[in-house]
Amino acid sequence: MPVLIADVVDAPLDLQAHLDAVEDARQGATASFVGAVRNHDPQIDGEVTHLDYSAHPSASETMAHIASDVAARLDPDGVARIAVTHRVGRLGVGDIAIVAAVSSPHRALAFALCNELVEEVKRSLPIWKHQHNTDGDDVWSGLT
């Protein structure tokens, strides 16, 4: 189960780069996910203006483990090709925080793996979100 990209970066994310990385003439199905900053969030009132993602130093390494663990679990034959990156630093509304792409010969595997990859990132990637709104309030996600 080749993991082509599994990283945490402080730079804008490029979905097409992830799609290109997983592309393969044998793999007809590519599922992908883009998580963007929304202008509202249940954990903060009013309108979100921007947020800061910070990461534990182990984040990149953890992302690699997440990708290979999810692949090993859902794709024992190792046919899927996987690319996933999470962004850190300051992001505005609409900016992309996470991109994942998975190609496989079969749709179901591509969707299942891409979905689980994003869920596992949410569960296990040591990244924190500090949101700010138009009233100047700020909140740390998960601590409200």
Add this chain to the structure above:
Amino acid sequence: MPVLIADVVDAPLDLQAHLDAVEDARQGATASFVGAVRNHDPQIDGEVTHLDYSAHPSASETMAHIASDVAARLDPDGVARIAVTHRVGRLGVGDIAIVAAVSSPHRALAFALCNELVEEVKRSLPIWKHQHNTDGDDVWSGLT
């Protein structure tokens, strides 16, 4: 449940155009799918060189029904934004046959809807696939 794009076209498909169509500051999660022509297929021996997709005249209209039916079924609150297009005509290996993108405030809905959309297209869109391989054989999918 706004369906922004639901069509069948005889021209190359553009995933980014579908992502842009479904983008919305309130929708943080966008799942998408790309189905491309593979160089092999269980229904034909050897290596696929190209294939021709042909469509019944009702295909475009049917695609619109598919999109709204799937949305009505899975997204009764109508929050998801949907864009899906299938290509007809001659395609080579690696060319994109179908693109779907679904944005929603929540990941699970985006994935579920995008997945079901592609499955419903496979079940109900009146489109046929005529595959050709390097040996000059040809086969109509579903009739082997």
Add this chain to the structure above:
Amino acid sequence: MDTTSVRVRYWAGAEAAAGVQTEDLDVSGANPVTVGHVRRAALAAHPTMGDVLARCSALADGRRLDDDAVVAEGVTVELLPPFAGG
């Protein structure tokens, strides 16, 4: 009302198997004419089409019809092989 023939439109692989896109099939004696009669007439006209015909769905005026459905006069019956989109 005694219909003697029904127009049939074959699509994709069905057209390839029949070797013709559209034809009028003799269904005299069938009253009323059903989709089943049309299928049998198509098989009679193209004896090697059995497998393909068995997998085709029938459409008339945009509606899918079962074999027992009556085919109104002047309506073209379309025979569609399994779909293969995506």
Add this chain to the structure above:
Amino acid sequence: MDTTSVRVRYWAGAEAAAGVQTEDLDVSGANPVTVGHVRRAALAAHPTMGDVLARCSALADGRRLDDDAVVAEGVTVELLPPFAGG
């Protein structure tokens, strides 16, 4: 071996709540020192941190530790609030 203090590193929201990133907490009297002792010492140092501390996981040498885990001498205990990636 009588450890008198443990170094603690607070991350993200925990750092914000503690008002400090890293500090050495007095755990004299605890033998052996466990993560539980460290949490209690952190709370003593920052009485308003209760809620945040309760939601933090503890990490030492890259491994997650339960409250009853022993903290070896010289090891820094990291306190990580719930993750919020994706």
